[in-house]
Each structure stands twice: as C-alpha cells, then as structure tokens.
Amino acid sequence: MLRYNYFPGCTLKTTGKELEKSALKVSPRLGFELVELPRWHCCGTVVALSSDNKMHSIGAVRTLIRVQETGDPKVVSLCSICYNTLARVNQRFNTDAEFRDAVVKFMDDEPEYEGKVQSLHYLQVLRDEITYDRVKEAVIRPLSGLKVAPYYGCLLLRPKEFSIDPNYESPTVLEDLIESLGAEAVDNPYKNECCGSYETVHNPDQVASMVYNIIEGARKNGAEVLVTSCPLCHFNLDRRQQILIKATPDFQPMPILYFTELMEMALIEERPQWTNHTVSVDEILDRFYK
C-alpha cells in the first residue's frame, strides 16, 4: 500500500478531530495510508508576513526537517492552513538567503534542512496521484441526489503560486471530487471568499456576517450541504451559524461537512458517528443509511 508522510497540525487533535478520523478511514479504501510524522511541531498557523519575523516560521522548519528525515520528500496535510504555511515557509527558505542562514544558525541542534520537502494538500494527492477514477471505483454508496456546495476559502488557493488548483479564481478540485462520489456539485458564488478566519476569537459577529453570505449564496443555488477542507473554516461555518439562528429569524441553518466526511459517507459501510456538528447532519445521513 502507498504510504504518505502525514502532518496533522494542532487543530486536527482538538476541534477538528473528525477531519483526521474520516481521512484515516477512507484512505486505505483508496489504496494508501497516512503515516503520522514522529515529533511534529505546530506549523506556526498562518504564515508570518513581516520580512523581519523569522521566529514564527521555526515550527514549520522543524516539521520540514522531520519530513526530510523520513527519506520521502512529500508531506501531506489535511488542514488548508498547514498546507499553505509549510509550502510558504519552504519557499521562503529556498529563496530568502538571509532567512535561511538565520534559521539554520538558530537551529544548530537540528540536522540542517536542505529545502527539498514538498508540501501537498490531501486533495492534490487524491486528484493527481490516486486519481478520481479510483475514487469512483471505491464508492459503495453513491450520494445520488445530494446537492453539495464546495467551499475553498483562502489558503487552498492564495497566494496564487500556492494554489492547489491551476485555476485559482475558478477552481474545480472539490467539485470534481463531489461528482466522483455521485453527488451533485452546485455552484457557490462565495466559494473562494474568506470565512472570517481567526477574527472568530475576538469578533465572532463579523465572522457570522461573512458566514451568512457564504451559506445564503450556496442555498440560492440549491445546496443542501457545504463541504470544506479547513478545520477553522469548519468551526466558523458551523458554530457561527448559532449566532445567525438567534439574530436572523428567516435564516435556515445548513450542515457543514469536511470533504473527507462526504467521502466517508460514500466509501464506508457503517453510519458515521460524528460529534463535531452543531448544525445537525442527521436528516442527510437518514437519507443514505436506512
């Protein structure tokens, strides 16, 4: 079976557990295994944008060194933020000599990083290495009739040189996966727009208003459920709907799934026991598990 270095990141061990659990369940059905890196570090979350800040990238470099030690240069993330940060820090290491020298000197307790690791998102592995044809073959429960809106958010697509889809303004990698599972992908005009991200900590109302646009945009196109790849997007899209339910009388909640949870529905026999949804998914599950 194919094996990939897997970097979970902090949130897949806390509020985003279901993203990891479902991915670990479905991968073997597609002929590959995610092998968690030993002694991984936080990627540093969102990448430091200050030219003079090197410290916030140290965690990411340490993780890249752990990947280097495995002998396989590829590392797969499920979290969009981890994917993006590992890729950006790796690029900075390779293009910014001052950054590289300072980091190497600071980390003299570690083997020197050679800059050769390739950060991949799980969706890239599915599309490019496993292929969606293989996904189609593995489907045991086609999600016929289910109308699914994709949600990319920011860090799978931007900055554009780090986009997992060559068409960063109008990507299709999630749509193609949704269709491979037998469901219907519906257009979502807000699929590339920010969910409010970490603004959720001190300004949840701002996030709620951004979530409203995303969900209403999807609903107007007939979506019944929305899928995402990011544990922070999931938290915002799911939890911040509770603010909208209280504040906006005509608002109808929409269930939010990780793309891997949608895969679990199509690829695994047993009915999932998810615990991370404040907006209930039961109605949709009832349709597919008699």
Place this chain on the structure above:
Amino acid sequence: MELVLSKHKEDLREKIMYISGEDFYRCYQCGECSAGCPAADKMDILPNQINAYLQAGEFEKVLESKAIWVCVACFECGTRCPHEIDIAKINEALRQIKIRKNMDLYNIWEVASTGEFPTVALVASFRKFTA
C-alpha cells in the same frame, strides 16, 4: 509635486516598507483590491485608500484605523492587484508597528475565556493581534 516628510514620518515610511517588503507607491488606485475584499464593508478605510493615505504620508491616519485589524490576510487583494502589491503584508506591517509598542488589540486572557476555539484560531489571533 514633491512630498516633504518630517523625520518622524520618514522613519514610519521606512519602517512600513521594510517590514512589509512592499512598495505602496506603485498603487494607481484601480480599486481591484477593495472590490475583491470580503471584509471591505467592515472597514473604515478601504484597502486602496490605505495605499492612498500611505502615498500622501498620512501614516497616523492608517495606523489608527480599524481596517488594519479587520484584515485577516485572505490574500484576495494581492491576488487581484495588477501590480501585485501584497496589501496583506502592508496591513501586517501596520499592525506590527502598533504591536511592537505593546499596543495589543485585546487582552488575551479576557478574550480567550469567552468560548471554545480551535487551537489554530487562538494561535493565529494572538500572533497577529497581540505582542
């Protein structure tokens, strides 16, 4: 017309350009950034206006704005910019100038206890908005 800046303003300009690594003088006010910004309706100064104020030497005006704390670096502005000015980096530099004087946006202990948050949200928020 030549813009003559005081020593204090000259220092601020250098600092913003150094920390961000971006040249805001390249902006020609097409407005693509503000048209694409998903949080523009929550900002007191729009992304293109931030560049305009910086070009005019009105650094304090931008440093005191709410907009720089509304931006969460989704990179929509920089992706759309025909001159590839990464405005998210400019906003980060402006926040850093405040944060490096210990002017945090909020009190960590008060905010973190207001609910359950994903780890990634807490770490990102603390790194972007506090010293």
